[in-house]
Amino acid sequence: MRLSLPCPPPKLAAVIGGGGKTTLLFKLGQQLAASGAAVLLTTTTHLAWPPPSDVAFCAPSAPEELAAAARPGTLVLAGYPAESEKMVGLSPKFLVAARKSFGHVLCEADGSRRLPLKWHRADEPCIPAGTDLLIQVAGLSALDRPAAEVLHRHELSGLPPAHRIAEEDIARLMLRAFAHCGVSCPALALLNQADTPQLRARGEAIARVLRANGYPAATGMLREDVIGCWF
Numbered sequence: 517m518r519l520s521l522p523c524p525p526p527k528l529a530a531v532i533g534g535g536g537k538t539t540l541l542f543k544l545g546q547q548l549a550a551s552g553a554a555v556l557l558t559t560t561t562h563l564a565w566p567p568p569s570d571v572a573f574c575a576p577s578a579p580e581e582l583a584a585a586a587r588p589g590t591l592v593l594a595g596y597p598a599e600s601e602k603m604v605g606l607s608p609k610f611l612v613a614a615r616k617s618f619g620h621v622l623c624e625a626d627g628s629r630r631l632p633l634k635w636h637r638a639d640e641p642c643i644p645a646g647t648d649l650l651i652q653v654a655g656l657s658a659l660d661r662p663a664a665e666v667l668h669r670h671e672l673s674g675l676p677p678a679h680r681i682a683e684e685d686i687a688r689l690m691l692r693a694f695a696h697c698g699v700s701c702p703a704l705a706l707l708n709q710a711d712t713p714q715l716r717a718r719g720e721a722i723a724r725v726l727r728a729n730g731y732p733a734a735t736g737m738l739r740e741d742v743i744g745c746w747f
Contacts, residue, residue, distance in 0.1 A: 522702060525548060526649035527615060527619075528644065529623065529648070530560075530624075530647045530651070531626070531652075532625050532626035532651070533626060533633075533654050533690070534628030534631050534654060535654055535655020535709055536655060536708040536709065537624050537628070538564055540653055541557055542557065545591045545620075549589055553619035554590055554617070555591045555592070556586070556622070557624075558622075559595060559604070559623060560624070560625045560644055561641075561642055562627060563595060563603050563605065564602065564603075565602055567603075572585065573592070575594070575596050576610060586614075594610075594614070605623070611645075612646075625642050629668050631668045632656070632658040632666050632708075633654055633655065633666055633668065633686065633689055634667070634669070635673040636692075641693075648702070649702055650694075651706065652690055654690055654708065654722075656686075656707055656711075656718065658681045659683070659715070661680065662680060663676065663677060663678075663679045663680075663685075664678070667681070667689075687722045687725040690705055691726065704731060704732040705732070705734070706735075707722055707734065707736070708736060708737060709738075710737050719735035
């Protein structure tokens with residue numbers, strides 16, 4: 517089942533949290549490009565490198581070079597290779613140019629060190645100016661596991677390292693992140709890694725809390741070869 521976005525789809529969407537951000541970024545980009553749009557993927561932090569072989573890559577030296585890569589039905593990843601199998605993204609100047617050239621820009625705006633949950637510092641996440649949709653992801657694989665193993669920056673959260681993550685912890689983390697971001701654009705949540713009926717039910721319990729607080733929320737699963745979502 518296709519993951520639903522607001523209609524019309526956002527011009528600039530930022531993805532934050534943990535537990536599937538990069539996979540979601542590429543899956544949404546592929547869907548939007550399949551509809552005929554020119555789609556740009558980038559980051560304001562770091563992104564895994566190298567990219568999938570079926571994604572065009574651009575390391576622009578000038579905004580005009582980036583604009584030339586914007587073609588209908590094309591998915592382009594833009595940034596610059598860095599150390600430790602990572603790439604860094606575009607400068608704010610280039611992002612402004614990208615919004616003029618591409619139909620959609622999808623930006624990974626957070627880092628979680630591959631952990632399913634994230635506690636944000638005061639200077640995080642790094643959401644680009646002009647974002648018109650914020651998507652927060654959390655991984656249900658964190659449930660019943662110690663906070664120190666599944667929560668990035670757990671030492672700032674107040675949770676003991678051995679605390680076993682429960683549904684209410686994930687709901688609290690996600691609500692805090694939405695409030696912490698301070699953005700006025702629409703925001704929605706994806707409870708990812710619902711790989712079993714039991715995890716799907718537990719994710720839906722979290723989603724109900726988020727919806728009760730005004731945030732559309734879905735429970736689903738994202739993998740390299742499949743995208744599923746239940747609203």
